[in-house]
Amino acid sequence: MNSASRYPKNALQERVTMKKMEEVKNGLCYMCTASCPTKIHVSDGKITKIELTDATATSCPRWKAQLDFIYHPDRLQYPLKRTGERGGNSFERISWDGALEIISGNLMEVKEQYGPESVAFWIAYTKEPRPYFHRLAHAFGSPNYCTESSNCFSATWLAARLTYGPDYSDFATQDIEPGVKCKLIWGNAIQNSSPMLWRAHLEAKEKGLKLIVVDPRRTKIAELADVHLQAQPGTDGALALGMMNIIISENMHDSAFIEKWTVGFDGLKNLVQAYSPERVESITKVPAAKIREAARLYATQKPARLHTSGNSTVQHTNGVQNHRAIILLPAITGNIDTHGLSKPSAKINDITLHELVERMPPGVGSMRFPIWTKLYREMQANAIADQIDSAAPYPIKALFSAGLDLQFFANSDRMAKSLKNLDSIAVTEYFLTPGARLADIVLPIASWVERYILTAAYSPVIKLIEPAIQPLGESRSEWDIYAELARRLGFGELFWDGDFKKCAQHIIEPLGVTLEYLRQYPEGVPNHLMAPLKDETKEGFATPSGKVEIASSTLTKYGLEPLPIYREPPESPLSRPDLVASYPLVMTTGARTSAYTHSQFRNIPRLRRLMPDPLLEINPADARPRGIKSGDTVVITSPRNRIRMKAKVTDAILAGVVSLPHHWPGEANANALIDDRELDPISGFLPCKSQLCQVARD
Numbered sequence: 001m002n003s004a005s006r007y008p009k010n011a012l013q014e015r016v017t018m019k020k021m022e023e024v025k026n027g028l029c030y031m032c033t034a035s036c037p038t039k040i041h042v043s044d045g046k047i048t049k050i051e052l053t054d055a056t057a058t059s060c061p062r063w064k065a066q067l068d069f070i071y072h073p074d075r076l077q078y079p080l081k082r083t084g085e086r087g088g089n090s091f092e093r094i095s096w097d098g099a100l101e102i103i104s105g106n107l108m109e110v111k112e113q114y115g116p117e118s119v120a121f122w123i124a125y126t127k128e129p130r131p132y133f134h135r136l137a138h139a140f141g142s143p144n145y146c147t148e149s150s151n152c153f154s155a156t157w158l159a160a161r162l163t164y165g166p167d168y169s170d171f172a173t174q175d176i177e178p179g180v181k182c183k184l185i186w187g188n189a190i191q192n193s194s195p196m197l198w199r200a201h202l203e204a205k206e207k208g209l210k211l212i213v214v215d216p217r218r219t220k221i222a223e224l225a226d227v228h229l230q231a232q233p234g235t236d237g238a239l240a241l242g243m244m245n246i247i248i249s250e251n252m253h254d255s256a257f258i259e260k261w262t263v264g265f266d267g268l269k270n271l272v273q274a275y276s277p278e279r280v281e282s283i284t285k286v287p288a289a290k291i292r293e294a295a296r297l298y299a300t301q302k303p304a305r306l307h308t309s310g311n312s313t314v315q316h317t318n319g320v321q322n323h324r325a326i327i328l329l330p331a332i333t334g335n336i337d338t339h340g341l342s343k344p345s346a347k348i349n350d351i352t353l354h355e356l357v358e359r360m361p362p363g364v365g366s367m368r369f370p371i372w373t374k375l376y377r378e379m380q381a382n383a384i385a386d387q388i389d390s391a392a393p394y395p396i397k398a399l400f401s402a403g404l405d406l407q408f409f410a411n412s413d414r415m416a417k418s419l420k421n422l423d424s425i426a427v428t429e430y431f432l433t434p435g436a437r438l439a440d441i442v443l444p445i446a447s448w449v450e451r452y453i454l455t456a457a458y459s460p461v462i463k464l465i466e467p468a469i470q471p472l473g474e475s476r477s478e479w480d481i482y483a484e485l486a487r488r489l490g491f492g493e494l495f496w497d498g499d500f501k502k503c504a505q506h507i508i509e510p511l512g513v514t515l516e517y518l519r520q521y522p523e524g525v526p527n528h529l530m531a532p533l534k535d536e537t538k539e540g541f542a543t544p545s546g547k548v549e550i551a552s553s554t555l556t557k558y559g560l561e562p563l564p565i566y567r568e569p570p571e572s573p574l575s576r577p578d579l580v581a582s583y584p585l586v587m588t589t590g591a592r593t594s595a596y597t598h599s600q601f602r603n604i605p606r607l608r609r610l611m612p613d614p615l616l617e618i619n620p621a622d623a624r625p626r627g628i629k630s631g632d633t634v635v636i637t638s639p640r641n642r643i644r645m646k647a648k649v650t651d652a653i654l655a656g657v658v659s660l661p662h663h664w665p666g667e668a669n670a671n672a673l674i675d676d677r678e679l680d681p682i683s684g685f686l687p688c689k690s691q692l693c694q695v696a697r698d
């Protein structure tokens with residue numbers, strides 16, 4: 001029985017009405033995945049003002065820049081066809097009919113000559129159209145649906161699933177719950193990563209909340225911490241094992257919970273004996289005394305909560321096991337709810353056609369990273385270049401990409417070179433980016449204020465957003481593009497013959513409501529009101545054992561180490577002393593900034609002014625012998641490449657470590673330095689937060 005039909009319709013409506021906001025929110029700021037609600041003012045078909053209606057996100061500058069983005073003079077408004085060499089900037093305007101005919105013709109040619117699996121489908125931002133893109137790939141017959149999740153968030157989800165089961169997929173406890181005495185924030189800057197939560201943390205700290213922060217950088221939240229652990233990037237797993245060494249050896253663990261609700265504790269107990277605080281100090285650079293202090297504070301100030309990052313602990317060659325060690329801290333201290341941490345979510349229809357993949361050839365990366373590709377239900381984009389170059393187990397000949405972000409890929413120059421060997425590339429985009437310049441055809445897409453948006457899966461609200469204005473120029477919504485390609489490729493009926501409303505109604509059908517019902521609540525219906533009622537009598541974990549799997553049965557099944565072992569990164573001062581003379585510094589990339597979302601928005605002047613240059617953060621102890629001062633142009637080299645940035649000399653970064661911003665284009669692209677061969681064996685993630693480098697004045 002679906003959740004909505006459990007109650008009389010009027011009862012459900014009454015529950016929703018009670019939550020109805022006073023002000024209608026008829027828009028979303030989609031400049032990041034937070035999707036903050038907005039009110040849009042339109043006059044004569046043009047937006048005159050956008051108001052943010054969620055006060056918790058007012059400190060974020062991006063929502064104020066929406067009009068700058070929507071009406072940017074460089075925004076693409078017409079389809080383009082390449083006339084010069086790939087990677088150049090030579091394009092001519094073409095009609096939609098001509099563009100779609102070329103794309104569909106190229107895809108069919110590859111399908112007939114090599115098979116549909118030889119076409120790869122890759123999507124970056126935004127995330128809302130992904131189910132439609134996912135459906136397009138599988139309806140075409142290709143298993144190779146890939147996203148930027150190949151290197152973002154999903155490994156933390158995977159670590160939690162392997163340990164606690166799918167009910168714990170949203171593991172990070174971000175809210176400040178009443179009564180919580182201590183919070184361990186691991187690798188999350190909060191002010192820049194989750195600005196809507198910043199004020200709540202300030203208020204909780206003023207009321208006595210104890211804070212432990214793990215971060216190689218002294219962030220704003222770290223300045224508030226009772227204990228700040230500045231661990232060398234890539235060593236988080238060793239630090240977590242060191243904390244567990246203290247907790248277990250000093251009998252601060254919850255024996256009753258462990259005995260009833262975990263499997264593998266004896267193995268963990270033996271494992272952590274090798275991680276004394278003194279040994280962990282030699283690995284992580286965190287003083288042993290601070291490790292003891294943090295472990296005791298977290299274990300004794302109950303209830304305590306853990307707040308992790310989506311990326312900082314997993315973008316390493318040992319990332320999944322690092323994160324598993326971290327998220328076991330709540331289990332061994334009893335700071336966990338046996339009924340589940342995640343709130344129930346509304347059940348909707350899955351339109352991805354992913355069930356067809358079982359009958360297709362193995363997807364990109366699925367043989368090397370079978371756990372990630374099977375459980376996360378997409379292929380590993382970090383393996384695309386390898387398969388293009390090797391043509392094994394079959395060739396990749398074409399790419400259809402929604403937002404081709406070259407800066408996403410490690411050893412980016414190699415990826416660009418591999419892509420140039422494809423028979424055809426088509427890209428949908430807002431601007432003519434470096435990735436779009438590799439395409440044969442570039443299609444302009446409608447922005448979030450110019451298209452229908454249905455928020456359902458993983459959203460706090462079920463909401464239908466209708467276009468505030470018509471698409472600029474000839475730009476089209478991604479739904480319209482995919483549906484028209486489906487028609488030309490011979491399976492238009494699988495896209496409801498282009499009728500978005502029919503597709504949206506199908507998605508929400510299990511909720512027992514209609515699109516017209518959602519239109520009555522433009523601010524959205526809270527997801528939990530549509531979700532199945534939580535069974536508070538049911539305990540346990542949705543793992544094969546029904547318990548917290550300290551020793552993962554899934555990892556055992558695939559021949560991998562079941563315990564959260566620590567392995568030194570293959571490129572570190574300890575593992576590669578032969579490289580240290582040439583590359584003595586550890587670099588970490590990707591610290592969040594409130595101005596940008598990954599590679600986006602550097603072309604918006606008001607945001608660019610907040611961070612006009614890519615700034616490498618370097619400790620004075622490392623800058624001084626190199627003659628580097630703040631503002632100097634510096635060259636950063638790795639065993640793979642060299643890039644340039646401006647220096648920012650600051651004692652906020654751990655000595656021996658440098659922090660680089662990510663996804664800057666051109667000669668400041670940090671991922672050009674990153675190894676694309678040594679990847680996490682479970683997730684396939686890049687080691688973009690723990691590699692060796694050298695820095696010198698230009």
